[in-house]
Amino acid sequence: MLKTEAERHFSRELLNWYRANKRTLPWRANRDPYRVWVSEIMLQQTRVDTVIPYYERFMDRFPTIKALAGAPEEDVLKCWEGLGYYSRARNLQAGARMVMELYGGTVPDDKTAVAGLKGVGPYTSGAIMSIAFNRPEPAVDGNVMRVLSRYFCLEDDIAKPATRVRIEKLAASLIPEGAAGDFNQGLMELGALVCTPKSPSCLPCPVMEHCAGRMAGREQELPIKTKAKPPRPELRVAAIVAGTGANTGKVLVRQRPEKGLLAQMWELPHVLLTKEQEPMLAAGESGAKEQEAMGELLTKAVEADAGLLIRPRRWFMDAEHVFSHIHWTMRFYLADLGAAGEEAKAGVKSDIAAESAAAYETLPPGASAVRSPYRWIGPEDMETLAFPNLFLRILREYWDSIEEGEE
Known part of the structure; x- marks a missing residue:
């Protein structure tokens, strides 16, 4: 040719x-x-x-x-x-x-x-x-x-x-x-x-x-490319749950499923808001009513998944992460263990935990019992566990605040 x-x-x-x-x-x-x-x-x-x-x-x-x-x-x-x-x-x-x-x-x-x-x-x-x-x-x-x-x-x-x-x-x-x-x-x-x-x-x-x-004077307009569909927005609330006793200085994390987005990576527990719930997040972190509603959502989710009752205390920060097809906007709340969490720490499983005892992972003496795929981690565990960028950033901010005595 x-x-x-x-x-x-x-x-x-x-x-x-x-x-x-x-x-x-x-x-x-x-x-x-x-x-x-x-x-x-x-x-x-x-x-x-x-x-x-x-x-x-x-x-x-x-x-x-x-x-x-x-x-x-x-x-x-x-x-x-x-x-x-x-x-x-x-x-x-x-x-x-x-x-x-x-x-x-x-x-x-x-x-x-x-x-x-x-x-x-x-x-x-x-x-x-x-x-x-x-x-x-x-x-x-x-x-x-x-x-x-x-x-x-x-x-x-x-x-x-x-x-x-x-x-x-x-x-x-x-x-x-x-x-x-x-x-x-x-x-x-x-x-x-x-x-x-x-x-x-x-x-x-x-x-x-x-x-x-x-x-032809067209170098600025070429190539021709139709715009891709914008990523789907999702609003989520997440908890940074502080451990007590043997887990002091640690936070609760969970591993994602084997398949799908960010498969098998670790993250902070969080909840996807429904369309009806989204306006509460948009109202801002300072609204007591919104914080109470978001805290209730997180409490129910973590209790159902991990067998721990947590107490969201206050807003920590907001963050965003854009995937190719999804745009996460997330609000993070600081939380600690509620009454059921204290029982678990003492070795007494809550009713929810007792129903799924076989699903519990064995942790060191004094550690809070949590269902797999949840576990307690400290800063040293960040060297071995893989986290998405969003949660890496949040956890580093959290531990920095601990070192600076803000918590």
Whole structure:
């Protein structure tokens, strides 16, 4: 297939620019497919500067596919803690286990096999095949779609799957012979550093001479992308329950289910408000009536789940966290143990606890009995248990306030 001058110029100048200007990044130290794989999974929806320290820690902890495949999942999640999108970590480990089982611990030089690994989509498989094995496979992400949409003045909506397919074919046709890895990384690099989403730097761009979008004065409006549906708002109230006796200085946490959002991670107990209850939260933390209503909700939830009666005392802070599809707004209350909690601490189970005695976990003498998946933790447990960013932030604020004598 004959290439136009614009296509030849793009391939040639982009490759030359990348080789002369590429950043020194830890995953570029070599072309080991495992290292490439880990980096590409971490870089999904995450900035390079954020990924670097996580990548270095992760590779120190799990230097080989065998090490990752054989590690406890909680260790992998803890190493990933703070990076977000935790399904990426679970899928990466599941993929490593597939490589151990099916390919003897070596990532195969085979597109179909790599694409069949858990969590590996078209972009990641293209990145692994081109960077690690120098195969002429496209690796099309948001950066690449933006660069090519501007350079060729493409008006197709990049949010549509059909557009991605067309751009993948275009990207594949542009790959210079024998330079797939460098070319694909050059495309990503150009989108990250020069042809940025806002205010693209056209003057230092190595391919500006034939950029159709720039020549048409449309570099600011391209690419065309329909707006995604905004995340669904959810209002929640949570309790920071302080322990007593042997658990003084500790707080009550629970582990999330094995499946679903933030699976198997730890969190503070909290309750999702119904539409009818939401106006109470919006009224503000200073309203005594609202605090009483929220406290009652938390008390009932923790008693039903953990077998402990708690006493919410006062508002601590508000916080928000945005997932890709959900926006949590949360109000946190400080709480301590109520009468039933004191009975449990003394070894006397409440009626609710007695009904589910088999579900209780055995704790050290003097500790309050709580149903699994609840447990008491101190600051030292944060070193081993994996928490989502939101709860990490809240717990650190809480323990800082304890040290400063505010409680």
